[in-house]
Amino acid sequence: MAGTLYNIFHPEIFQGNLKKQKYFEGWYYKLVSAEQERAIVVIPGISIFDQKDKHAFIQTFNGKDNTSNYHRFPLDEFKADKKNLDVSIGKNRFTDNLIQLDLPEINGEITFSNLIRPSSTLFTPGIMGWYSFVPGMQCYHGIVSLHHDLSGFTSGDFGSINWNQGSGYIEKDWGSSFPSCWIWIHCNHFKEAHPVSLMASVAHIPWMGKYFPGFITVFWLEGTEYRFASYNRSLMKCQVSKDIVHLDFKRNDIEFSITAHRTETAALHTPQQGQMIGKLNESLSSHIEVNLSKAGKMIWSSEGSTAGLDVSGDISILETTTWRK
Secondary structure, three states: OOOOOHHOOOOOOOOOEEEOOOOEEEEEEEOOOHOOOEEEEEEEEEEEOOOOHHHHHEEEEEEOEEEEEEEOHHHEEEEOOOOOEEEEEEEEEEEOOEEEEEOOOOOEEEEEEEOOOOOOOOOOOOOOOHHHOOOOOOOEEEEEEEEEEEEEEEOOOOOOEEOOEEEEEEEEEEEOOOOOOOOEEEEEEEOOOEEEEEEEEEEEEOOEEEEEEEEEEEEOOOOOEEEEEEEHEEEEEEEOOOOEEEOOOOOOEEEEEEEEEEOOEEEEEEEEEEEEEEEEEEEEEEEEEEEEEEEEEEEEEEEEEEEEEEEEOOOOOHHHOOOOE
16 A cells, blocks of 8 residues: 555655655645735655755745745754644644744744645545555645635744735645646635635656556535546646646536636745755746536636646646547
8 A cells, every 4th residue: 555544544644754765745835815915835844865865844935026945954853743744844843723934034823724625535535536545656645725714923034924814725745756747726816705725736647657647626616626637537638838728627517627827936846756856937926717617507717816836847748638538
């Protein structure tokens, strides 16, 4: 199995161990203030290539001015609870109900409430579905919270920020490397309703000596979760241009489309065989349009802002995919 049953059904907790080689694990905390005036990402994690090349890290990304920082810590400053999401790196702490930060650019405590979790069943224990049980995958993915409310204050080089009535999102990845190419979109801010949450990920996935266009899209609207994924007989197609990313998903008679507008980005570190030596360019200022229809009839349409968007690698590999059957 990919891990113990407890770990599989609790992807939010630390999945690895500090003796592994060519291994990474990281949590992605997205923080958006009320009125969307500030958007910041904080990514704690570990990077282990071998027992000589290893460290813990915290990345930060300021979506307002597209600047990023990478802080290295000795691996022995990384601590993780075995049963809950509770990770400490130096004087910084990360859980599913708060983060405490002690960094030059951001310092203070932000608490979370009213978390919306993705659905989980016996055969789909996380958003990876039955792939959660498959050992040896290059990268595993999990969502901790689709949407939650923020409160608290921080100071530092990013400025003094009031997080009260803001919105947050938490996801994570672990394994050896990110895929060779991928598209990732996240948005919690839509005009027509609140709270609403969208996460879409399409990637070129290596598996059993071959590759396939894997995808997971989770759209949470008014208490209903719509999920389109490789493992639940959904279909997908995508088109990417210099300015636009367009994704279409279909499952039975439900269709969902996303159009994301590409904007300025910042560079973040990504894992390659456990080493954080890769790069991705991410935006936190994308504007998106979404349409949800059933049996050909539109049931919800809206525009979103302060959306996260990654477009990495040779996306033409994914664009050749038409409706996948």
